[in-house]
Amino acid sequence: MIVYKSTDWWEALRHLGSSKIIRSLFKRVLYVGLYATFVEAAAVEFEILKFTVDKEFFTFLGIMLSLLLAFRTNTAYDRFYEGRRLWGQLTNNCRNLAGLLHARLPAHDQARRAYLAGLLSNFPLALEGHLRSKIKFHNLAEVEPGHIEQLRQAGHVPSRIATRLQEFYEQLLREGLILPEHLITIQRHHEALLDVAGGCERIRSTPIPFSYSYFIKGFITVFILTMPFNLLDSYRWLTIPITMFGAYALLGVEMIGDEIEDPFGKDSNDLPLTQMANRMRANVHEILGVDLHEEIRTLADVPYSVVF
Amino acid sequence: MIVYKSTDWWEALRHLGSSKIIRSLFKRVLYVGLYATFVEAAAVEFEILKFTVDKEFFTFLGIMLSLLLAFRTNTAYDRFYEGRRLWGQLTNNCRNLAGLLHARLPAHDQARRAYLAGLLSNFPLALEGHLRSKIKFHNLAEVEPGHIEQLRQAGHVPSRIATRLQEFYEQLLREGLILPEHLITIQRHHEALLDVAGGCERIRSTPIPFSYSYFIKGFITVFILTMPFNLLDSYRWLTIPITMFGAYALLGVEMIGDEIEDPFGKDSNDLPLTQMANRMRANVHEILGVDLHEEIRTLADVPYSVVF
Amino acid sequence: MIVYKSTDWWEALRHLGSSKIIRSLFKRVLYVGLYATFVEAAAVEFEILKFTVDKEFFTFLGIMLSLLLAFRTNTAYDRFYEGRRLWGQLTNNCRNLAGLLHARLPAHDQARRAYLAGLLSNFPLALEGHLRSKIKFHNLAEVEPGHIEQLRQAGHVPSRIATRLQEFYEQLLREGLILPEHLITIQRHHEALLDVAGGCERIRSTPIPFSYSYFIKGFITVFILTMPFNLLDSYRWLTIPITMFGAYALLGVEMIGDEIEDPFGKDSNDLPLTQMANRMRANVHEILGVDLHEEIRTLADVPYSVVF
Amino acid sequence: MIVYKSTDWWEALRHLGSSKIIRSLFKRVLYVGLYATFVEAAAVEFEILKFTVDKEFFTFLGIMLSLLLAFRTNTAYDRFYEGRRLWGQLTNNCRNLAGLLHARLPAHDQARRAYLAGLLSNFPLALEGHLRSKIKFHNLAEVEPGHIEQLRQAGHVPSRIATRLQEFYEQLLREGLILPEHLITIQRHHEALLDVAGGCERIRSTPIPFSYSYFIKGFITVFILTMPFNLLDSYRWLTIPITMFGAYALLGVEMIGDEIEDPFGKDSNDLPLTQMANRMRANVHEILGVDLHEEIRTLADVPYSVVF
Amino acid sequence: MIVYKSTDWWEALRHLGSSKIIRSLFKRVLYVGLYATFVEAAAVEFEILKFTVDKEFFTFLGIMLSLLLAFRTNTAYDRFYEGRRLWGQLTNNCRNLAGLLHARLPAHDQARRAYLAGLLSNFPLALEGHLRSKIKFHNLAEVEPGHIEQLRQAGHVPSRIATRLQEFYEQLLREGLILPEHLITIQRHHEALLDVAGGCERIRSTPIPFSYSYFIKGFITVFILTMPFNLLDSYRWLTIPITMFGAYALLGVEMIGDEIEDPFGKDSNDLPLTQMANRMRANVHEILGVDLHEEIRTLADVPYSVVF
Structure with a gap:
């Protein structure tokens, strides 16, 4: 972009x-x-x-073609902007999830905080790769031993990360760190993760x-x-x-x-998915109070001129 | 498609x-x-x-007709895309339902997992047939003895499957496998199943x-x-x-x-419902950790060129 | 239609x-x-x-008029389709309400099932009449003695039916047949009934x-x-x-x-409200396992050619 | 109107x-x-x-102007209809709130019923005045001593009424008349009151x-x-x-x-806010079973021809 | 503006x-x-x-250009109005949050009321600065010692304020001042704060x-x-x-x-963010019954003619 x-x-x-x-x-x-x-x-x-030409008729056809192209333009732009909207929603949900769990998790429980921050950040990073048909596994956080290896073997990587998050909430619930009522809110944010993934897949796989x-x-x-x-x-x-x-x-x-109409490529009009995923990672770590390696954090601040 | x-x-x-x-x-x-x-x-x-011709008047009528056709095109496309959106939502809801219940069900409880995976997968498969006026009952999973026979006699097959799912949640609640608070989230995903079915029926039965x-x-x-x-x-x-x-x-x-404007047929512009239903089946089984017959699973990966 | x-x-x-x-x-x-x-x-x-004529000017006015008519067409169609969407939503909500309560009510409790099926089916039937300024009270189910008489005296009949349903949920809650958490989901479906009624009234009473x-x-x-x-x-x-x-x-x-722009009449373009209400009645009775008189049930299957 | x-x-x-x-x-x-x-x-x-005239160029400018006016018309109408939609939503929420609390409040508790009916009816009446910059305080119900005097001194009257309602729910909760789970549904309807007020203020204060x-x-x-x-x-x-x-x-x-584009005035195209507020008052009182003075009730039935 | x-x-x-x-x-x-x-x-x-000129062809190109400009106008206006809508939603959510917590907090607990009113008011004020790349920290309320200093060091100031609010709710929950069921509603309003912030960032960072x-x-x-x-x-x-x-x-x-298309600047067409934030501050303080310095309160009533 x-x-x-x-x-x-x-x-x-x-x-x-x-x-x-x-x-x-x-x-x-x-x-x-x-x-x-x-x-x-x-x-x-x-x-x-x-030969003589009926310019009026030609004009009429041209205007009709223009109307069709206006329709074409509208549908293409709607997809572009829906793609942007979905990634914006993903940002909001990651921040909200991190904020809610930050307030619940004990301040000193750095292990769980780091686990959550890493796992949650992996979702947009994996989704970016999923939509561009090439997940950069080395960029993902190894939140627990074997995690990345498991993801490599998954059929649908974002979905697998979501499943791990779901298990994590249940674990928090069992240990009494969150109340069942918290779960109602958490689930709402959580399901948005898969909704965004599904929405992006839809945009990518259904052209006009x-x-x-x-x-x-x-x-x-x-x-x-x-x-x-x-x-x-x-x-x-x-x-x-x-x-x-x-x-x-x-x-x-x-x-x-x-x-x-496919805003997930790497063309000059496409959305800067990588940068957005990096920014979510920085946000989530800041909210949960987990340190992020300086080098990784600055990825989110790449000057916004030619970014992917 | x-x-x-x-x-x-x-x-x-x-x-x-x-x-x-x-x-x-x-x-x-x-x-x-x-x-x-x-x-x-x-x-x-x-x-x-x-005879002499008033070309201006003809042009005006042509442009008016073009505007009407632009309106026609927009409404037709809106239906097409709403159909696609509904099936995308169905995918999201199936994944979310499977993910939530996967995290709650005991890991070893293969019977319940297989039952749920089969029943949930039957919904999009039956809906595909329902919208195309011919349900392929032999493709559905026989999740319990007599299940398919019951479906054959139902007036509205997707609705019957949804009713069975509803009974299943209540059973899990009675056995304490889920909390009442879980039900609030589950119901939200569950109702989306019938909403999608209703929305598709609406698109099919209400032309311009x-x-x-x-x-x-x-x-x-x-x-x-x-x-x-x-x-x-x-x-x-x-x-x-x-x-x-x-x-x-x-x-x-x-x-x-x-x-x-009717995107549920089998024309070259229609939605690949069969393939999407197969993909949901594969997703749901993977999330719940239930094996799916190799042959069935690969149906979801049919090369995306001429699919129905 | x-x-x-x-x-x-x-x-x-x-x-x-x-x-x-x-x-x-x-x-x-x-x-x-x-x-x-x-x-x-x-x-x-x-x-x-x-006299000589400035055809260009005439064309310009004609195109401007065409654009106004395109606007007119769009707003009229939006109302038509919103009306259809609202009735589709009503179908979904009736099915979902019936499905949820079917799973909760004891299988043998035919009295309550029949009461609910009748009361819920009365809602779309009464709404159809309400929108067409003539409620056919003899078509409604007499779910309890004096019920129809009460409705006849109500200022706003659909609203009165909704109130009765609301009292029914509270009764179920008091008798422990549903949990308070069920109520959260039920209320969401229930409120959609009045939302649909209000939406239809809005469409009918607010022309361009x-x-x-x-x-x-x-x-x-x-x-x-x-x-x-x-x-x-x-x-x-x-x-x-x-x-x-x-x-x-x-x-x-x-x-x-x-x-x-008023899709609730009985013109050839209007929505088949009667048939849709009959179909909801058949659906709700099937889901709740309540027998419906053969003659009434077949009303839902009237061949879809000229229906009201 | x-x-x-x-x-x-x-x-x-x-x-x-x-x-x-x-x-x-x-x-x-x-x-x-x-x-x-x-x-x-x-x-x-x-x-x-x-002088000779280039009529083609004039036509082109005219068509361009027509397209701008079509845009103007669309945005203006969208505001008009959004205003109507918001008041329709207000009607639905008042009915739903009244219905839910009617089913919970003891049948004989006329004091609380009258208080609620009056307070809830005051909201649309005050909002009508708020949007037209002149609240008719003498039309509001004096639900408790000093109520109207308090409203007169409030900076934002509809907001003050909403606050009183909120306190009323908490009181019902403390007295055990509603369960905490009821509150979840009540809050959803309640917040819609302020959402409608905010939406109307937005339409009024933001022209093109x-x-x-x-x-x-x-x-x-x-x-x-x-x-x-x-x-x-x-x-x-x-x-x-x-x-x-x-x-x-x-x-x-x-x-x-x-x-x-400002549908809240008293022009012949503006919305009949007064009549709609009167109708909500009649509805709410009917649902809660509270008598309304004959003279006030009939205000809701003013023949719908020239109403404000 | x-x-x-x-x-x-x-x-x-x-x-x-x-x-x-x-x-x-x-x-x-x-x-x-x-x-x-x-x-x-x-x-x-x-x-x-x-030379002779084909005016018809020129007209056709002009009309095509007009259609493109109509598309341009629509997308730009949609952003403008979405920005306005988001800030309207922010107003509604602040009022609703304040109203709900006002009804729960003990009437005499002025410390907590002042803390909440200040913190909640800081959100729109900080968001205004965030969107205009210059947060006026001296305008924010110092709700607790060191609060503003902390905000100065935050990477994303609105997000940090939201985190503090989240911690506040949890504290209220621990002290029994709100029930878990209240949290479900509070969270819904709360998450809207970050949704609005994210939506505004999206509009600002994604031009056509x-x-x-x-x-x-x-x-x-x-x-x-x-x-x-x-x-x-x-x-x-x-x-x-x-x-x-x-x-x-x-x-x-x-x-x-x-x-x-970027409605958050200080041009004559841009939204009066500062005034809106001031008005939210006045509203929130009024609802929670917290005194606001006369000078600050009147900022909300600046005559609405040239405001930023």
Whole structure:
């Protein structure tokens, strides 16, 4: 994710090249330019392509396509923002869980505090890896002997960590460190962990329906292919840059939508999951009063400019 | 459901034929092409169809129709995504229920664990069948003698499974295996099972209101029938492909909307309910530490490309 | 409510006449046709109505009107669907309440089971009547002597039934049949009953604000009245069908919006409240294991085509 | 609030004058008419205003303005409907609170019942006054000596009533009339009272951001001022009524949005808070079995046509 | 934040200069004017810039851009309003927490009441500073010796205050001043404090995705640069003001969106966080019956016109 000052217009233009999707967009616009040049050259050389054009009809189709792209943009952004919202909720729940148990656990019980802080921090770290199909097990805390080894063999790592947390609450209950009434609140925060994991999996595995995606791509393709013919009679050679600008607008919205709708990758628009997980780790350790290695803690404060 | 890489533009075009709705769309576009050919031929032969056209008015009607189709698209997609969200919630609730009871049940109590894992897994499997009007009873787990037979005679199978689960919690409470306070959390997860079932039934049984559907179909029909007359004077024989492209755009949005709004079928855009139910079964068994037959477990990992 | 297969295009056209709102729409379109004929005739006879027209401006106003109608359509549909959602929630809550109490009540206690099944089933039946301003008291179950008579005298019948249910839970609590912790869950389901009732009353009693409704009607009226003048110079006598088609589009969206926004009537687009209430009654009796008269039970299975 | 039958088109036109905002709109449209007359007269007299016009560009700006007004309309309506929803929720919570405590309080304990009914009814009555900046203290029930005097001196009256209710629950708990578990449910309903109050305050005190409001007003002003110049060449003297119609459309949407976004006033589009509060009072008294003075009770049944 | 009467049209125009974003907008519109003058001058002097223009295509691109800006406006406003909603929720939760504990704490226990009122009031005050990157520690209440010093050293100040509150509840529980059942409700309100903090952090740290922002800025830039060429042939020197008006419309929507989407600054559109925090402090002290220094209390009543 690239962070920028949204009110600074000029500096924004400078960073244009750093977004992969924007580079890829420029490449495609170039192809369209070549195509338009070819059409224009053929029209000039052979004079075979002259015909009157119903510009109104073309405008109507363009507006209809724009409405479809507005729909596309909305759904893609909704997913992006839902992803962000889910990770924000995860932060809140980790803080709340840590705060509640901090107030219950005896102040001197550093063993349990460290265990909880480590286990709870492992959840977002593992979820980040789970969503990006590569869990960095060496980053997780070994809260008890064999813990990481167990996780390596689990089918669904975040779910396994949640199960360990659940067992931990029951243990606290048996030892009388929490009351049954505490459990009611704890469970509410705890279940949110798996809800967030499930929500993120849903966003990742359910793109916009197949038919819509193909339909819009087909519509754009034909629309751009016919565009030079509609512009030839007014603009002559200027048709080429104008077609490219039109293609930039249409392809741009579609391609950004495609990229935004899965916000868990490592593109310049994707969410900084690693940094967020590190920040949760720092928060949870601070709340529970457990020391965190200086080097690990500072990971949470990486300057927020190009982060993943 | 067909899974595809949304950023890969060219490969997408290759799969065009595999969606039933897109094939059906092409057929209708062809009919419109025949109609346009007929109109054009009549106009040329008899010169009876020449008249000036108010293209502005036609454009206004087209934009209005586009706005209605945007509304259609939004409501259809909302249903699709709500269906997906409900099944995602079901996954979360099954995992949470299994996790909570795993932490409470004695580790050695394999009988109860197997009973719970089987019964809980039956819920999504039965719901899948219930929504597709054909429950595959042989896939359900026979958690106790006569269980499947009872289900066969139930009026509402998912509801019957939920009732059995409810009785199971009460039994655990009576035997002191869970506290009354646990029940408060369990009930919250449990009720979500029936909420998901009810929500899916609602989506399936309530299409967009009758009047809207007819109204939009009528509007599109008249609009497409008049389209060639509006294009004749500019395009002559080119009217035919251009009418077909316009029909493709209008019919496409409407037809995809019709199909998407019931996401529980077995079309290429529908949700992979069977696979999701299998995955819940695998999850629940793993969390509760109950062995699942290798063959059944691997059903959850079917490659995610054409799944139902 | 008329149920239809949304993917079947041709059969849909056949049913066109059965929707009251669509019949009324056709009548108004006919009036507009008469008006357009009059304008056209006057223009031809007296040649007084010839003037140049700014079609662009007309298009702009038309698009603005379309955006207002899109807003109108969205709010109307949101109400329709919220009404459906509320009744779906009612179904879920009745099932959940029945399921929970079924697991608690002794299996042999048929008296209490029948009382609960009857009382709970009365709620949706009474709510249906309450929303349609005519409660069919003879359809309600006489769960205890004088019950229906009491309801007849109540100011707000669903609220009175809810009060009786509330007293029933307290009675169960006093007799130790449920624990106080059960009450927490029961109350959550119970309060949803009154929430649904309140939500439905809100939808019924709050149409789109007065000013918007008038404003849109005024806009459409003037727009349609000026329409023939804008079309005369291009279309001559064809102005008449084209004006009618334009009026069909504009009036149609507005009128359907007006009808959809109160989904509790008995129009062809309204929700099948009676059938849904009957189905809840069948569900609740099945879950609680209480026999229901065959004749009453089958009411829930009325073929879903024209139901109220 | 004026209530109307939304399906009755003609009667609606008759009431046009009773909405203050619509009268004010007509006045402004008249001013625009005078301005257009002046422009037209100047153009005819001095022939100085003749120039070609790019109608396409004007149309584009008009459509952009329409989209902004659609946004304006949506946000205004969302506030209106959220206000309605909050008061609906208040109704539900009052009924639920009354129902729950009715089932717990001894049937003969008329003193406590009357106290609760009065105090609970005071909440919506006070909130109505609070939102309209004038609490009618003489309408509130004097539930205990000095109660109203205390309220008069409170900084935030609804909050003070809620505090008294909270003390009442604690008293019931101390006397064993409710169990601690009841409190969990009661608190949920109770907190909704203050949530509704806070939500309404939010709607009232946060209009659409300053910049948007000014920006749209500036856009409309310039757009309407240039409108006659765009129409002159086509319409000559007809420019005047057509400009007025355009101004009606644009000013109308903006002005209605301004008015709707604060639904707690006493305009013809505002919510009937007084009547709703009276109805809650009647409901609460009926549920708790407390007599209400005939005269007060009938206030709830004021015919729903012009109510505040 | 500037407060204004939305129905007063003329006074609104007077305040135009006080919004920083609107001043900045006027500056940019001026630059565009200079550019248009240059283009017009070149066209007149050298006659090199004459060509026919496809106005339809330009209109289509303009409408597509308008749709993107409508999307931009919606997302920006959603953030603004979500921010407002979160602070409204914070108000409700502080009031509810204070109300519940007021009813439980002994009336004479002024020490605990003052401690709670101070600590609870510190939360919004600290959150305001946290969101604006500068906590005014001297404004916080020193509820116990060393409290503010501790907060100064905390990594996340609102989180530290929440932890202290959590410890306070546990202390009340240990001393029997609240029952475990109270804790269930208290926790629900308490967790909302951190949820609000997390939600606000999310809004502040997640602007609209990088690609969309750049894409829209690029689109607008090219569109405005080509605008004079499209208008030259119709308007000659009038091109300059008309281009400026077009630029005003496009740049205005984009710039206001940029500013609105972070509602926690001190611009004229931003939320009056300081005043809201002061008001919560006054409310909480009033509810708990703790005296607040006259000078501090009146901060909550600062006239609502230009507040931060």
